[in-house]
Amino acid sequence: MRILVCVKRVPAVGSRINVTDDGQQVDTAHLGFTTSPHEECAVEEAAQIVEQLDGDEHAVVVLTLGPEASTEQLRYAASVGGNEFALVMAEGGLDWDPQRTAVAITSAVRELEAAGGQFDLILFGNESADGGNFQVGIRVAHALGRPIVNGIKGIDPHERGFTARRETDAGYEVYELEAPCALGVKEGINLPRYPTMKGRLASRKAQIQVLDCTADVDAGGQSRVRLHRPPERASTTVQLGDSAAAAPAVVDLLDELGVL
Amino acid sequence: MSAVAVLIDHDRGVPSGGALEALTAARSLASDLNTDLVAVILGDGDLFDAHGADLVAACADYGAAVVHCGRHSFLADYGPDAWGTALAMFVEAAGPVAVVAAGTDRGAEAIAQLAARTDLPLVANCVNVSPASSLADAPSGPAGGDAWHITRIQWGGSLLEDVTLTSTLPLLTIAQHSIEAEPCEGGPVPAAVADFEPDLGPEVQQTLVRDRVTLAEGVTLSTAPVVVSGGRGVGSADGFAPLEELADLLGGRVGCSRAVTNNGWRSHADQVGQTGTRIAPEIYIACGISGAIQHWVGAMGSKNILAINIDPEANMVTKAGYAVIADLHEVVPAICDEIRRRRDRPS
Structure with missing residues (x-):
């Protein structure tokens, strides 16, 4: 089985996100980077599926589109179960719009499949942590003519394809997809492993294939003007107490709000 | 048209x-x-x-x-x-x-x-x-x-x-x-x-949806009028018992922060935040939650927020409308007792 996982490098933000003076991107001067959380879980899920299979012809291929520094996220994936790695260079340092991103990833998938064979399953994160455009995976899957269901928090492979579970408010829905297909996964599908020392060492040697499929990709119809922080919520905190003796004041508040 | x-x-x-x-x-x-x-x-x-x-x-x-x-x-x-x-x-x-x-x-x-x-x-x-x-x-x-x-x-x-x-x-x-x-x-x-x-x-x-499984009846995290959430400060899976009790008393649901699901104390289905559930209750009671930005965006739709935390500088406290600066392990049971006391009191 061959599984492709598409991941995105995003800033590891703290308690406040600052924007550069030109309003074009998150100020990352003092920030590290990480893999967008849904996608980190997608890598783990692919690794777990492949590890359960007999034989050694299986592979987890990890693809990212981003600046050259995104190799850091590919190497991380190598330390937690990824086997093959490809980078589509999106220079300029800025986020691409979702249509353009989807076109470039679609050509990258075609190029990878032409060389290594069809992917039985393509995993995306439900949405990226930063842009949150909720569409790239769906656009790519549609362009490739493969079914996709988003919001997946459970995957069971079987002979003909995959059973997928999608969380709802009250429980979950079950979907049955035949391979080849795609799924958009959400954090909570698993608890991603930490890299082992051996994994870290091996990841340094991982070969990263650089794909050039961005030359003819036009920008889509959505274009960034600027990023900015929302107005702070007016926060005069009313302190109801500094011990368990505050309980009556809390219950008064609950009563006032009509939830008692 | x-x-x-x-x-x-x-x-x-x-x-x-x-x-x-x-x-x-x-x-x-x-x-x-x-x-x-x-x-x-x-x-x-x-x-x-x-x-x-x-x-x-x-x-x-x-x-x-x-x-x-x-x-x-x-x-x-x-x-x-x-x-x-x-x-x-x-x-x-x-x-x-x-x-x-x-x-x-x-x-x-x-x-x-x-x-x-x-x-x-x-x-x-x-x-x-x-x-x-x-x-x-x-x-x-x-x-x-x-x-x-x-x-x-x-x-x-x-x-x-x-x-x-x-x-x-x-x-x-x-x-x-x-x-x-x-x-x-x-x-x-x-x-x-x-x-x-x-x-x-x-x-x-x-x-198409092939099948569905119902796990929770009644109010859900995203529709509950009251959500009582715990963070790292709760300390353990067992530590959630008083929070469960308070949520039950108020007809609400228990939520949690990402630190809690990462520790395996609660299921991810209970996680409030950017990668979990976005809630909009009448009141959000955040116990021992520092308020990382990814958690805050899931909670900010709440009409009122009460933070219970020993740290007066915690993000959750400074952003909340109401706060109790004390140990949640003492405050939450005291709130439960007070609710029961008032309900038992003949009106």
């Missing part, structure tokens, strides 16, 4: 809260464009027999002049391909001037399927939409060069992004809880009903 169309995402006939918010936002957009608001509902004959009248009445309450009911046996339950294909057929036949959906799982997914099928741009999680000024004069849709100015959320709401949208047919989702669902002033005007039958092939069946 050139109306603003809203996809009503529903679960077997019950519209999502987001769908009503999307109707509210789209009504204001339609008014800006000086055009009608219409709704699109997808289902099969049985679904419309059981819920059609209620769904149409709800759309009329929110100002829809026409409710387009797409009927097909493959629309008996939800499926992204079936919904996306049916929506694309509606767009082709009816020629709306914009299509709006809720930023819910189903709303966002179905309209992304439409975007993929039509190769049109889709702006997700909008909080403010200003159509191109000349649009009102161009009933067939915005002229190629006229951009819409839109503000949308990034990072789950920690940042806003102003974008321009250039499209022959703007597709938008409305960020959940960014607008209060409000029926029309002055009561509903009866909506006309227009049936259409999308031509769906068997290929859409592959992504």
